[in-house]
Amino acid sequence: MPKEQYEGYQVAPFPVMRRLAVDSARLSCMRNYMVGLLEFDVTEPRRGIQAYKAARGETLSFTAFIVHCLAKAIEDHKQVQAMPDWRGRLVIFDDVNITVLIEAGTEQGKIPVPYLLRRANRKSVQEIHNEIRACQKKPEEMKETRFMRCFLHLPWIIRYLSYNTILKHPIRSRNIVCPVIVTAVGMFSKGGGWGVPAGNFSLAVTLGGIATKPGVVHGSIEIREYLCVTVSIDHQVLDGAPATRFTQEFRELVEQGDGLEEEMPVSIFQQVAG
Numbered sequence: 001m002p003k004e005q006y007e008g009y010q011v012a013p014f015p016v017m018r019r020l021a022v023d024s025a026r027l028s029c030m031r032n033y034m035v036g037l038l039e040f041d042v043t044e045p046r047r048g049i050q051a052y053k054a055a056r057g058e059t060l061s062f063t064a065f066i067v068h069c070l071a072k073a074i075e076d077h078k079q080v081q082a083m084p085d086w087r088g089r090l091v092i093f094d095d096v097n098i099t100v101l102i103e104a105g106t107e108q109g110k111i112p113v114p115y116l117l118r119r120a121n122r123k124s125v126q127e128i129h130n131e132i133r134a135c136q137k138k139p140e141e142m143k144e145t146r147f148m149r150c151f152l153h154l155p156w157i158i159r160y161l162s163y164n165t166i167l168k169h170p171i172r173s174r175n176i177v178c179p180v181i182v183t184a185v186g187m188f189s190k191g192g193g194w195g196v197p198a199g200n201f202s203l204a205v206t207l208g209g210i211a212t213k214p215g216v217v218h219g220s221i222e223i224r225e226y227l228c229v230t231v232s233i234d235h236q237v238l239d240g241a242p243a244t245r246f247t248q249e250f251r252e253l254v255e256q257g258d259g260l261e262e263e264m265p266v267s268i269f270q271q272v273a274g
Contacts, residue, residue, distance in 0.1 A: 017148065033204075034232070035196060037229075061128070063184045064126075067120060080246050096119070099115065101182070163200070203232070208227070
C-alpha cells in the first residue's frame with residue numbers, strides 16, 4: 001500500500017515484518033535478564049579484516065566474525081542456549097543455532113529480517129559471511145522471510161498462542177526458532193554506545209558502536225578501538241558465575257581474532273598479529 005500524502009503530513013502503512021519486533025517486546029516480560037554492558041578491544045581483528053580486504057579485494061563481514069566467536073564460546077558453555085520446556089526442564093542442544101537480524105531492502109523499504117544460522121559452531125567466518133550476504137541480497141527468497149510474512153498476518157492472540165506453544169516445545173521447534181539472537185546496530189552510527197534489547201531469547205547479544213580511545217597494551221598506552229557489546233542472559237537458564245565465564249571466553253575469542261587466520265594467507269595474518 002503506497003503512502004497517502006496530505007498537506008503537512010503523510011500516512012504510511014505499518015510494515016508487516018515490524019510486527020515481529022512488537023511481538024518480541026510484548027514477550028520480553030517472560031524473561032528475567034541479566035544484562036552486561038561490555039567493551040571488547042577489536043583493534044587487531046579489524047586490522048585483520050582490513051588485511052583480508054587488501055589481499056582478496058573483498059570485505060569480510062565483521063558481524064560474521066563476531067557470530068563465529070559467539071558460536072565457539074557457546075559451544076564451550078552450552079547452558080547459555082538452554083530452553084525451558086513445558087515441564088520446566090532445560091533443553092540444552094549440542095549444536096549452536098543463532099538468529100541474526102539482518103537489515104535488508106524489501107518492497108516496504110529496509111527492514112530487519114531474522115535469519116536462522118544453523119550449526120554456526122561448525123562453520124568458518126567465510127561460510128557465515130556467505131550466508132549473511134545471500135540473505136541481504138535476496139531476503140524475499142529466504143524461507144524464514146516467507147514464513148514470517150504469512151505468520152505475522154495472523155491476529156495477535158493467535159500469534160501469542162503460537163509463540164507459547166513453540167517455545168514450550170523446543171525440541172520440536174528446533175528448526176523454526178532458536179534461543180540465541182545477534183543484533184548489530186552499531187554499524188549504522190559512529191562512535192561508541194550500547195543497545196539494550198527487549199526480546200524473548202535465552203541469550204541476546206547486541207553489537208553497539210565502536211569507540212576509539214586510549215588503552216593499555218603491554219604496559220604502554222595506545223589508541224585502540226573498542227566495540228560496545230551488550231550481553232543479555234536469561235537468569236532462568238544460567239547463574240551469574242557461569243554467565244561471567246562464558247562472557248570472558250567470548251571476549252577472548254573476539255580480541256584474539258579467532259577464525260580470521262583461516263581466511264587469509266599465513267604470512268599476512270602473522271604480520272597483523274605481530
